Every structure is written in structure tokens, then in C-alpha cells.
Amino acid sequence: MIPSRLSAGMMLFLALPPAVHAAPASGNAAAGRELVLRSCTSCHATENATSASDTAPPLSFISRDIKDRRVWVRGWLMNPHPPMRGINLSRQEINDVIAYLETLPSR
Numbered sequence: 001m002i003p004s005r006l007s008a009g010m011m012l013f014l015a016l017p018p019a020v021h022a023a024p025a026s027g028n029a030a031a032g033r034e035l036v037l038r039s040c041t042s043c044h045a046t047e048n049a050t051s052a053s054d055t056a057p058p059l060s061f062i063s064r065d066i067k068d069r070r071v072w073v074r075g076w077l078m079n080p081h082p083p084m085r086g087i088n089l090s091r092q093e094i095n096d097v098i099a100y101l102e103t104l105p106s107r
Contacts (some may be wrong), residue, residue, distance in 0.1 A: 027092070032100030035093055047104075055083065063104035074098060083091075 036044075036059070044054035066073050077094045080087055089097070 007085065027095030027097070027099030029084040029096070029103050031097070032093075032096035033103075035089075035097055036100055039087070040097075059101065059104055060088060063101050066101045075102075 006069075006087075037046075043053040044062070045056075045058040047060065062073065074094060077089055077097065
């Protein structure tokens with residue numbers, strides 16, 4: 001037989017909803033825009049860009065990928081490969097960048 005103090009604790013535990021997945025953190029699109037304009041547009045073309053790197057995809061392409069492959073883009077930003085290595089972004093900054101990219105029209 002289970003002691004009554006454990007029964008009450010067990011009932012409380014069972015009453016709580018299971019936390020299967022944590023809710024995704026929300027980003028701030030305005031902060032993401034500032035970060036992108038400050039750090040990314042020397043290589044990634046914006047809609048108004050007059051020049052950019054030939055090898056970096058335009059932000060409109062990345063915006064399309066955000067809509068189709070959000071997890072892949074997040075993974076890339078968390079662990080970038082050459083030529084984008086060394087762009088140490090916090091999780092919040094990544095959320096902000098993704099929030100901004102989601103606001104862009106994709107082509």
C-alpha cells in the first residue's frame with residue numbers, strides 16, 4: 001500500500017500535462033533585421049542591394065528556405081560552415097534572424 005503523502009504527490013504529478021516538446025522560442029523580427037543588416041548584407045544580397053558576394057544566396061532565397069526547411073536553417077546558423085564560420089550567434093539572435101527572414105517575400 002502507498003503512503004498517503006506519496007499518493008497526493010503522485011496525483012499531482014499525474015494531473016500535470018506531459019511536456020513532450022518545449023514551445024519554440026519566439027524571435028524579434030526588428031532585432032533580427034538590425035542584426036542581418038549589420039552583419040550579413042556584405043555577402044547576402046537584399047532586395048535593394050547593389051552588390052553582394054557571388055557565392056552567398058540572396059536573402060530572398062534564404063527566406064524561401066525558412067518556409068520550407070526551418071530546422072535546417074536554424075541548424076546552419078547554430079553551426080555554420082565555411083565560408084560563414086565563426087559567426088557566433090546566441091539562440092535569441094538566431095530566433096531573431098529567423099523571425100526577420102520569415103517576414104521577407106520569397107522568390
